[in-house]
Amino acid sequence: MINAFLISFRLRIACRVNGILYWLKRLPLLRRILPGSLYGAGWLKTAATILAAQWELFSFFFGKILYLAVFFGPALALLHSERDAAWGGTFLHIFLFLTLAGALFNNPIFSADANTYYTVFLMRMDARRYALSNYVYFLLKNLLGFAGVLTPAWLLSAALLKEPADSPWWILLLPLLAVACKLIAAAGNLALFHRRGILLNDLSGGKPYFALLFLLLLAAYGLPCLGLIVPGAVLLVLCCILILVAVPAVLYLHRSRDYRRVYQAYPYAAAPAQAVQQAVQQGYQNKLVLEEGQGSQHSGCAYLNDLFIQRHRKMLVRRPRRLALILCGVLAAALLASALSRDLAAEINQRLIRTLPSFLLVMYFINRGETITQIMFFNCDHSLLAYRFYRRPQVILELFRARLRTVISLNLLPTAVIAAGLPLLLLVSGGTERPVEYPLLAGSILTMSVFFSVHYLVLYYLLQPYTAGLEKKSPAYAALTGVTYLVCYFVATRLGSLMSPLLFGVVLILFCAAYLPIALLLAYRLAPKTFRLRQ
Template structure:
């Protein structure tokens, strides 16, 4: 075990050092100072790797602190105003158990993770997968304990769970992830399923786990998990199961087959950010069947001319890229409706509490409509399948043309997002009436108008950022920091809306004003800045 770790560190140091030297040689002015002989300096690479390891450790602590703050502590803070001290602890621990102990353990795996160093060790250097994968995975989890200790202690103290108990949460967290590793190896043996490669599996968990985590506390139905987690019996059981899982990882015999599928050459990318950016365009590529049947028949648009004709053909030939995401979102709404009406039949008291929350749920709808908008994917489809080619011509970058295309595309995108918004309004109204909610007609009208205006707002938002900043390059990278920053600002603003408490009528006027002002500002800024920035980079 020690020898395997030492060899993997040496290989990792070589890969890290060589990569750093390669990029330093390409720096302006000082690049010539980094000579090729540095590639042979093994001791230098070891020191560089040690520094990189320390920086990574600090980064991991900050990353885990940010995750616990945003995904666990902040949601607990949203609901804690009306809770007793014990209920606050229960809410925090419930979020932690569902999001990290269950969700994190089933979604993420250290053994099946793909990296350049792991590929180099197992596939290129010939280190036995039977030895390398469990040792590397266990070491990764042990390091997670060190990263998590200050984080869990800090937030446990803030929530009132205690520093000492918070320190114990770190090994319990890792024990749950070790159990998750063994479960995922069982899934591979039983079904040949590599969970990190199956997007359907990932998305089901990504949708269900937050729902199971956040819904009970917001409905004032917090499971009393505080006493359970504080129990020595729970600690002993989870730590014992984690130890058994770690032991089982070393006794597992199918690592060679697992490595063949988990470490393909096509997925080993030295530039992970670039690979991630390019992977976002995979969902907007056309397929052969998109050109089958009447997809190429343009006679039905003979009455249109100019850019109306161009966009009509574009949206018709790429309708799968726009209608399919909308259908998926409607399917989620339909699933929520089935669960809600099922709850109404079998758990009427809980359903009535949920129905009573609906009039005050508009702040939550801001966040949900941001997530459900197809604006980001629509802009990627426009760039990849249309603009990346036409932007090479000067006429396509003229102010009048840009503004004309913006207005046409805005109408189309609003139409798609309004379908989703309409489905949400129908679900909320039908469930509210079925649950016996006494909802004044003016408030119903204000609620539905707000949801519909949010669909328009986020349509304007994504198109505005696309036209003013145009973040995509010819190599399909995202290289505009202002685009990312403004998207993050809007995301944070939507999240902060969860803290608001407003009546539907007042909130509707706020959203209406924001939509009108944002649309007007977008048109002005697009007319002024898009001709300069809306181009292929």
């Protein structure tokens, strides 16, 4: 079993090192410096394995510290303003429900990836050995990680509160509870698969699965808000029961011979990375809509683009419509609140114009430029770029123009609600002494939307990041989309607050007035050369 784990661990590290090397070798300067023979360098793989083992050791504890800091720290600080022993009970309550959620959502016994494919299917390692050895390792990490972190946490709480928050026995019980819950969930899932062929995971579970997660989170954080927590005695009994039930679960997991079948049933286990993208493409194609009456009065690229939009209506049009409706609802609620409560109206009025910079982030998330271009590639350009007639400069540019109009108009629907809604809300909540703020609000929001629409389409045409195998392989594209987010975040949260809203709006509009023509000019000049299938 240990041997099986070590083989799969080494393979995973080798894949990761090769992946990093491949990525580095696509960078302009490093491409020439790094020799191809590095892939075969044994010393590199050994060094990486040692480093990875050290990282694993570190992540044992670091992951748990992060978990406690993120999921418990803020909640405990909000729920208990005073330092007293009561927070120990709240901690145990939250821990119980998050552990139940974790048993369903962070339980990777059956999750298959490229490594599973290589190890189980290509190298024919016994699937049971592979699954169990990796799972035992995962559980040990949890057990030791929790024990290692809860001990100092308990000592710290005892020092801070001048008295221990709870019995030190919990330090032993809680890690066992976490592991027991995962084992029971895994055995239950395997039994369900054995009897009915159903494998529950976040991919196949769909909405009910996420509803359950929501309920567990609600119980974890909502009940303490109402002053309700699971009493310590009940928790203790529950712990003991779950730990006892975990024993037959372990036996069942150990005896089962279904693991290979489980991996075969897993949607992405059948092939490595490309299969994920092919599954995404298949998903897009399954949503195509062919109906009577679809057609176009246009010809050429505009005709192609019209049909593309009509056939992809479910993916491209429905979501902006829904979003626009939701935004209408939010706007109506805000307008109603302003009309009913003078205090609230004053609050909204005071904050509205000041929050203009943060709408840059809102517009970033509303804009679907990246998704739209992905659908364009997967369902259209991936195939047509193989034909030379489609790569003629005039065809590329004609289609670019048609698409630009489409992307802007698709993003414009929810944008229009915000652009019209914000000035209206400003007016209803008490108005402003500077009337220029009304058009400024609307103009800024529209500008942001057009900016993101153009930006992503131009990036797509200039860097076309996808390969013929549907993988996204362009470090430059990844870097630029990452930088786009960071810049938006920085401007929305820091830079924007340093300027007056009026100045921010003007600077934004001027920036876009300069950026957009340059971006379009670049696309017109370069796209005929850059819009190609990556080999």
